[in-house]
Amino acid sequence: MTTKKSEPEITHEEDVDEKDVSRRGFITAAALSTAGLVAACSGGDQGDASAENADNEPAPAVPATGGGSDFDVVVIGGGMAGASAARETSKAGLTTLLLEARNRLGGRTYYAPFGDHNIELGANYLYWLQPHIWAEVTRYNLPIDDTPAAVNPDRWIYLKDGKAVEADIATFWPKVDKAMTDYCAMSREVFPRPYDTFHTDEWKKYQDLTIQDRIDQLDLEDDVRLNLNAIWSIMSHAPCKEGGFLEMLRWWANLGSNSIDFNNAVSRYRLSNGTISLINAMLDDSDAEVRLSSPVSRIAQNGTGVQITLEDGQTVTAKKVIVTSPLNTWVDVEFEPALSEVKLTTSRERHVGAGNKLHAKTKQDIGNVFLTADDGFGPMQYGYTETTGPGGTTLLSYGLDGAFDVNNLDVVQNMLRQFLPDVEVESTYGYQWLYDPFSKGTWSTLRPHQFKLVPELQRAEGDVHFASADIATMWRGWMDGGIEMGVSTGQVVARALVS
Amino acid sequence: MSNLKLICVISVGAIFLAAACGGEQNNETAAPAPTPAPASENNTADAEVGAPARGLTEAFDEMDASCDQALAKTTLTQCRVCHSFDAGKPNLTGPNLFGIYGASAAAGDNFAYSPVLRESGLVWDEDTLNKFLENPPQFLPGNRMAYGGVRDAEARKSLICLLKALK
Numbered sequence: 001m002t003t004k005k006s007e008p009e010i011t012h013e014e015d016v017d018e019k020d021v022s023r024r025g026f027i028t029a030a031a032l033s034t035a036g037l038v039a040a041c042s043g044g045d046q047g048d049a050s051a052e053n054a055d056n057e058p059a060p061a062v063p064a065t066g067g068g069s070d071f072d073v074v075v076i077g078g079g080m081a082g083a084s085a086a087r088e089t090s091k092a093g094l095t096t097l098l099l100e101a102r103n104r105l106g107g108r109t110y111y112a113p114f115g116d117h118n119i120e121l122g123a124n125y126l127y128w129l130q131p132h133i134w135a136e137v138t139r140y141n142l143p144i145d146d147t148p149a150a151v152n153p154d155r156w157i158y159l160k161d162g163k164a165v166e167a168d169i170a171t172f173w174p175k176v177d178k179a180m181t182d183y184c185a186m187s188r189e190v191f192p193r194p195y196d197t198f199h200t201d202e203w204k205k206y207q208d209l210t211i212q213d214r215i216d217q218l219d220l221e222d223d224v225r226l227n228l229n230a231i232w233s234i235m236s237h238a239p240c241k242e243g244g245f246l247e248m249l250r251w252w253a254n255l256g257s258n259s260i261d262f263n264n265a266v267s268r269y270r271l272s273n274g275t276i277s278l279i280n281a282m283l284d285d286s287d288a289e290v291r292l293s294s295p296v297s298r299i300a301q302n303g304t305g306v307q308i309t310l311e312d313g314q315t316v317t318a319k320k321v322i323v324t325s326p327l328n329t330w331v332d333v334e335f336e337p338a339l340s341e342v343k344l345t346t347s348r349e350r351h352v353g354a355g356n357k358l359h360a361k362t363k364q365d366i367g368n369v370f371l372t373a374d375d376g377f378g379p380m381q382y383g384y385t386e387t388t389g390p391g392g393t394t395l396l397s398y399g400l401d402g403a404f405d406v407n408n409l410d411v412v413q414n415m416l417r418q419f420l421p422d423v424e425v426e427s428t429y430g431y432q433w434l435y436d437p438f439s440k441g442t443w444s445t446l447r448p449h450q451f452k453l454v455p456e457l458q459r460a461e462g463d464v465h466f467a468s469a470d471i472a473t474m475w476r477g478w479m480d481g482g483i484e485m486g487v488s489t490g491q492v493v494a495r496a497l498v499s
Numbered sequence: 500m501s502n503l504k505l506i507c508v509i510s511v512g513a514i515f516l517a518a519a520c521g522g523e524q525n526n527e528t529a530a531p532a533p534t535p536a537p538a539s540e541n542n543t544a545d546a547e548v549g550a551p552a553r554g555l556t557e558a559f560d561e562m563d564a565s566c567d568q569a570l571a572k573t574t575l576t577q578c579r580v581c582h583s584f585d586a587g588k589p590n591l592t593g594p595n596l597f598g599i600y601g602a603s604a605a606a607g608d609n610f611a612y613s614p615v616l617r618e619s620g621l622v623w624d625e626d627t628l629n630k631f632l633e634n635p636p637q638f639l640p641g642n643r644m645a646y647g648g649v650r651d652a653e654a655r656k657s658l659i660c661l662l663k664a665l666k
Contacts, residue, residue: 103609
């Protein structure tokens with residue numbers, strides 16, 4: 001990776017003459033952009049544009065700036081959505097700058113070193129029924145790891161009235177499987193086209209239901225009900241009375257309405273070289289500039305372009321901006337003109353995903369275990385073995401309490417001992433996304449009343465576009481959703497600027 | 500990431516709790532030590548002839564004998580997820596922490612410290628480090644370290660011992 005000094009440099013606010021900013025006019029150099037698009041369509045990169053020149057004249061050098069703006073496109077956020085959006089606009093020949101607030105790429109993915117190995121502290125799983133991310137896996141030939149222990153436990157232990165109960169998996173799983181299937185019985189009718197969630201009006205029948213409301217409609221044994229609550233609460237990463245029923249129904253429909261694919265999708269396949277390998281692949285495949293440690297404080301439109309002000313007062317101008325930062329953080333940026341009331345209100349309310357995730361290593365080999373608890377127990381709803389052997393077991397645990405002390409060995413050990421009384425924990429770690437002001441939570445599950453707002457949350461406001469995974473259509477809250485939004489929005493912006 | 504044009508950005512300020520997240524993506528953002536130790540004639544001369552950078556190895560060797568080295572090492576595993584510690588190493592998700600003891604908060608280069616930390620006026624000593632490390636979100640609401648804290652007093656003490664020697 002090479003370091004390239006930005007040209008032109010971002011200017012300090014005190015150095016900017018507002019009149020000069022407006023005089024620049026933000027006019028697109030359409031010819032240059034078109035040349036770039038042709039090159040992209042023919043499989044070449046921007047540097048190949050000269051070879052595509054119809055007159056066999058040397059193509060003009062592509063300038064560092066696009067027309068009167070510093071950049072054609074500024075992408076805000078360096079996660080899956082941001083990296084894919086930047087790739088799309090860059091490959092269309094548009095000068096593109098990606099601004100990332102943190103001093104790392106990845107957004108709510110974070111492949112980080114822990115001791116002698118790396119762990120995924122954020123988003124982790126992908127599946128071949130997630131069309132956008134799987135296209136990237138194919139495109140960049142990314143290797144995949146299979147962690148089958150997560151879907152083939154030898155022991156299933158759940159908390160009931162504060163006590164550990166060991167299930168007979170052979171007889172208990174079919175009951176829970178049936179309960180999940182019954183919970184989602186109407187999935188094909190409501191979402192006959194999962195990529196187009198509003199294709200019919202069937203969803204309106206269920207729009208007011210929480211996850212808990214739907215569970216309560218089913219006639220279930222207590223232990224099955226408890227575990228259904230555990231499963232859906234952790235999938236939504238919030239108490240079942242908060243998340244919208246339609247959100248989980250959509251996952252089920254996306255996966256062909258069956259529990260085998262559902263289980264595989266939520267806890268089995270991951271990128272061998274970490275989520276960062278895909279981020280890097282997408283950005284390596286572009287000419288976008290990337291600037292880290294660049295929190296944005298203001299996004300102002302004047303009808304002919306956009307001025308982005310960074311937290312330290314520096315400014316940059318662009319013809320169009322793609323905001324890929326999390327929904328929960330939109331309210332922390334000053335937009336001029338102000339965002340629509342729906343966007344602001346939804347950002348203030350937040351989506352419901354706000355729990356914890358921790359990686360624990362036990363001293364003993366505790367085998368392939370699956371641990372569950374309902375949403376009345378904050379620290380963990382869903383835990384399972386990733387790897388196990390004579391050297392100990394690595395466990396991945398998800399809970400609803402985002403403030404749970406995931407990094408405290410004693411606290412985590414005591415929590416696990418409620419399931420496994422003799423377990424000894426050697427190490428534990430979790431990134432506390434709730435404390436990260438650039439995420440303010442984990443993955444997006446919308447509240448019941450927020451479901452119908454998705455089209456408005458996705459709607460561009462002038463030259464500012466929105467492309468977070470939090471507002472994706474199909475795999476909202478997933479890496480796939482980030483890429484869905486990044487690619488589709490990047491293409492919309494590219495078409496608008498190139499034409 | 501050969502094609503990635505990574506711009507070393509915008510700097511804002513300085514320290515917080517150190518930084519080293521092995522992220523290859525951050526290799527370009529070199530972070531000078533927040534507050535270099537006073538240069539004696541000798542170490543200045545060493546620098547001129549390219550003396551090896553100091554860092555964790557030396558800090559463990561030189562930390563006070565009364566400190567719990569083993570506990571510091573264990574506790575540090577969590578810090579190393581996001582922080583670098585050796586002099587001259589780039590910031591990671593969090594800033595490089597070499598020389599943090601005795602330095603002003605938010606004083607490092609090329610790192611977007613939170614406004615609340617920049618404006619805190621804190622100097623990192625035993626007392627401020629102890630309070631911050633125990634519960635960062637409570638001690639300094641609005642800071643950007645996504646870490647709930649080291650609740651164990653002995654673990655904090657060992658870490659602070661190590662940071663004291665990291666100069």
